[in-house]
Amino acid sequence: MVQVAAAFSGFFAGTGFLLPLGGTVLLAGGLAMVLAARLRPADMVVLAAMVGWVPCALVALVATRGAAGPSAFGSALRDGWADLLTVALPADPTVELLVVPSLVLWVVTVAAVLLVLRTDAVLLPLLPVVLADVLALVVTSSGGRSQLPLTGCLTFTALVLVLVRTSQAAGSAESAGWLTLGLPLVAGAAAAATLGASILPLADGDERFDPRDHREPPVATAPLLDPLAQVQVEQRANPPRSLFTARLSSTTGRLPVDRLRIAALGDFDGADWRDEGLFVRAGGTLPTDGPEITVATTQVGMDVTIDGWGGTLLPSIGVPVGLRGRAVSVQPGSGSLAAVAAPRAGDGYRLRAEVATPDGEALRLARAASGPMTDRYAALPPGLAPELAQLADEVTANASTSYDRLVALADYLRDPDRFPYDGGAPPGHSYGAVARLLGVTATAPGPVTGAGAAGAGPATDRRGYAEQHAAAFAVLARAQGFPTRIAVGYLLDRTSTDGPGGFVVTTRQAHAWPEVALDGIGWVGFEPTDISKLGLTLAPADRPATGGAGQQDLNVNVVAPVVVPQLDPTGAAAGGGERAGRTWPGYAAALLAAPLLGLALVPLEKRRRRWRRRRAGPPSARIAAAWREVCDRLTEHGLPGSPALTPREVAGRARELPACTAAAHHLGSLAPLVTMALFGAAEPGEDDAHRAWDLTRLSSRALGSRLGRIRASIDPRPLLPRTRQATR
Template sequence: MILLGALTAGAFATFFAGGEFGRAGLVLVAAVAVAGAAGCVAAARLRSGLLVGLAGVLGALVFGVCVPFAGRLADGPDVLSAFGAAARDGWARMLTVGLPAEAEGDLLVTPVLVLWAVAFVAAVLVVRTDSVLAPLLPPVLGFVVALMFTAARGRSLLATTGLIIAAAGLLAVVRVARLASAGRVSAVALPGVDPAAGELDSPPAGGREGSGGPDADGAAGPGRAGRSGRGALAGFVGREGRARARPLLGRLAFGLPVVAVAAILGTVAAGVLPIAGGADRFDPREHRTPPVEVTTSLNPLVQIKADHRAARAQTLFTVRLAAAGKQVATRRLRTLTLADFDGASWRTDGRFVRSGRVLPEGHGPDTATGTETRMEVTVEAPGGVFLPTIGRPVRADAASVDYAFQPDAGVLAAQRPLRAGDRYQLTARVPAPTTARLRAAEPATGPATERYRNLPSGLPTALGDLAATATSGATTPYERLTALAEYLRDPAAFTVDVDARPGHSYGALNRFLSPKGARADHRGYVEQFATAFALLARVEGFPSRVAVGYLLDDRFKPAPGTFTVTSLQSFAWPEVALDGLGWVAFDPTDTRRLGSRPPADDVDLPSGGDGSSAAQAQTAAAIITPELDRLAELGGAGGGGAERTTALAVLLALLAVAVVSPLAIVGEKRRRRRRRRAGTTAARIAGAWLEVRDRLAERGVSRSRAFTTDEVVDRVRAARGAGAADRVGELAPLVTAALFAVAEPEDAQAGRAWELATAAGRELRRTDRPVRRLVAAIDPRPLLPRR
């Protein structure tokens, strides 16, 4: 059972950074181990089911506070508030946070509580019931929950699914074999004995001499009248079923191959269905909106011109990059990417999600190779929210500001406006493709690239003709892209003019690129050159987007590897997704001809750049909607409240329990009653006694196996009066005879036993008040294991 819980914990651990062997994996496996041990002890030591449940809840609270929030225990009552908020809203944040997530307390609480419930309930069922399949249900349900929470990771859990099936089958086989070998009536169906009836009760103290248990030959012999109820039951079961029980090894020899075949077939089925696969598994995150939304009040492409025309540059950041000799890994910083074009404007792509130190991977074209580079950024002036990044960000550390991440674009955004002194460290994978690799590269393909090829209706015919003219003569994809960039950089055809008319719609770009008309129509600035290249690349079938950010300038380099970034260095460039290389940057804008104090030329322009993600000028106003940011802290989704969602879920759960549970209890009692009327004569008499004991349990009379029939009658007389006690007392001799007589009782005796059981039940109901009668009908105590 612990193995089943540990496998479920391993499935949950893939949600977090480090996976099964990280901090989250250790915490989740510990939760399973502690909960399983606590469940076994509670089930064995505590008689009341209510006390067992209370012990489980208290254990979950103690573990859920002390382990996931171990670093915050010194906060006192605040840690309890954090645990409460995480228990209420942690599931919602798990559906919106970027993956793999950091093993933080508010994210660990939900899987810890789920696994605690799984292990504790399974352990209790193992100890207190003889059911074979019931202990398997909690781990299976927990594994299904883990599959849904981890679907977005894209990792296949087919191997874990196979192990879960194998472990569950093995537990079932061993449990059946053990219970059958021990002669447990409720574990195996024996002839004449009801498996659902539970064990029989003790006989009257001082039973009849001479009617005792069997002798060495199996016949009745004297000297057994004083044996206990358990001894009587053992003798009864021995007569009825042990002759049919197979040896333990024989059962295992038959069951283990069946388990192996079932595990293989189950794993194959899970691979065919969208259950445990890595790509097509059902993902509830697709039906929940991330809680962080970043909006801009000014197009970042337009802001570049305003920055360059300003009379005075504003210092924005200090950037420290790891340098190999005198060279840094890249000279491009990006803060935003624009991938969606509607014919009038380019807009940012993707949605922002909250993230921990490990930044989640996106689903779009990405950098397959590259060198991990570390960058430290210090904010020098207050302003917007977009944070400079490089290459493909994989980790953010030592951040003084909470941030959200756009996985597909690789963009970081602070959850509040930046302030002077804010800082963070970024680790990114920066590609450095060789010229040979660039020349051999093909455009990236697949469903993730389709949005980057999209061209809205209304494309001017002249633009399609221009793309074909610019790339004529080129043979490879990279040569076509390079020819397109050189075509736009030709000063004889296009002029870089800071005073050029703004705009990058179909109409504006047609005016800028069309070979017809006055030369003034061929004047543009960074906005027009970058968007024109991206558009023409899509016309040629390449997946493209526009990146906004900054170019590092050696003129603002106070120390090796350290750069000061100013507003004059804001820039935009197009990027194209190439297979195996990710996003490769191109520069159709001649930076030497920028109007006002242009940034230094980028020495990497001919080779295509760094596969960056994107950016926006920091002076462009940007905000995070306050209501959505608050919900991000709570784990709620935009448009609805976590409290309302939780309240609705709790209400539906309570309604289901209120309707289904009573019906299930009543139905199970009726089923047991029918089954107890079947079997041999002795079994039917025993079933009548068990039925009476159940009716008494509904009215507060203990169902303990330790009581003799006479003791049961005495307790009924004390609790319900002489009338009920007399009805129960009339049944006691028939039960004693069924247990200890040598000969099988007659059918008439079995009929008489059930008549007396019916009369006893009628007497109990007669003395009940209407409310007591209703409560007794849905009382679950008769269905609980007896002790």
């Protein structure tokens, strides 16, 4: 079972889950062995073992996962399955995510130990283990980590168990021979099975069944203003408003970025650019689902301290891979981050990201990325003016490589003489806005040259700012077959610094720029906007980077809300503030009180049933009911009944049981009354019924010791339908 616990390595980040889950398995196995040796009835072993899970889980989970976990222990029992199927992988080993696997492992471990100790079956003890392993594999199927080595180890262990139990059944004399011959065969079979599975086409492929694909997470909607439209709103804020401070560091000592991104909009319908990907709950390790990066990368760390930030989307860079200090959800395709609770002034977080740093040769030889992750970013919706596609061809006609074509488009759009920068230009990023910026009339017949396109309209029509320039580049590049998206964020201004590596970001630095997915490099930014009029001095970057940026009462579009998993109904930020509701001692008390309440209801139900049996029906029925009552008491003291035994035979067996010796005389007197009531021709009288119940009362009081009768009073077996049928 420890190997099954280790199979969750494909679900959790790091190895922090091993101690609580492995501890759960060891505690469950040890407790089941002790209870199996001391308690004879199997159902009592199961009941005691399950009651023992609560304190053991509190120790194994809460004590090992820190102070943040206990308050979520109760809700994790209720929402654990939903959390397992909606959190982004790999997930942090929090109490909320560990409770359900812990409970499953506890139940399966207890079942396996009981089957090993209480049965002679060879394969039956493997059933709960196999079921738990299949469950672990299904839950971790999207974790991206191969489970073949662990499955091979589990196969070897299972075959060894089969070999040992088979040799025990064969007898002690043949045991050594079985083991000597069988162990090499078992090792070979396990190795062959693992090797054979590794070469199957779907062993680690993307076509495996994943229940997460069929589970829609519960969500809360957070209204979000169109990030592109907000660029102009923030740039025109007067005076500029401080948003946050970002302190950056890198593994190379050089800064490979000159801007921060808050949104990446890659879904275009001809009118709006949006990010239609689903935001999923994430832990400290962030999932990524973008183009593969094969060139050199630089790891960049960024510490963000919030000042006047009022949005949901959070600043990030490159490919975010880790975050600490804040509960977030992430859109794996774009890498966009959304705060679960609105950040307040003074809040902060630390982001870790990988930034591709290709050299000049890698960029020169780069080609457009292709595949399922990027193909949708190269599609253009219906409505593209043929003149725009023709313009893209003319601008890139002299370029010799894919990268040169992109540079040519950026240089063309950045020309201040063709397209003067105007922060007060009409907002918009649709086909119409792009055509207006480029001076293209979609209904004009005949070919339109690049120069003619630029001059086809009045000068005011060719004015724009970052929103139109980024949209124009993205559309023209898609017309050339490149996957593109529009990034929205902030430029890093070297004149607004806060010590080494620190940048104070204001609304004045809001900006938008296009990004292109290149094979082996990932998303690469380009600067098609003349930002010289913004008055910013950009931070130096290791490579040619994307190349400015406020609050005013303007009309802006509202786009579809960001979908954020509802993780904290109280709205409290992660790691700070007081939580409403019970504290962890309250949850622990409630969990411990639940089984105690159940045990307290058992004697009450027995009393109600005894009262009903004594008063219902004619005398013969009441005498038969008295016998069923006696059989229930005998079952509690270890004498199982059988419908094939007569009352006299049951009374005889009771004399052989030490706990029933004192009651044997009363049982012997009751047996003839019961036989006459069941098989006699005449109906017994009321006196016979009263005598039967008096003997029942005397025999019940004479069974076992006082402590034994107290234990028997909370024994639930007589209330179970199967046991009741057997005692009749």
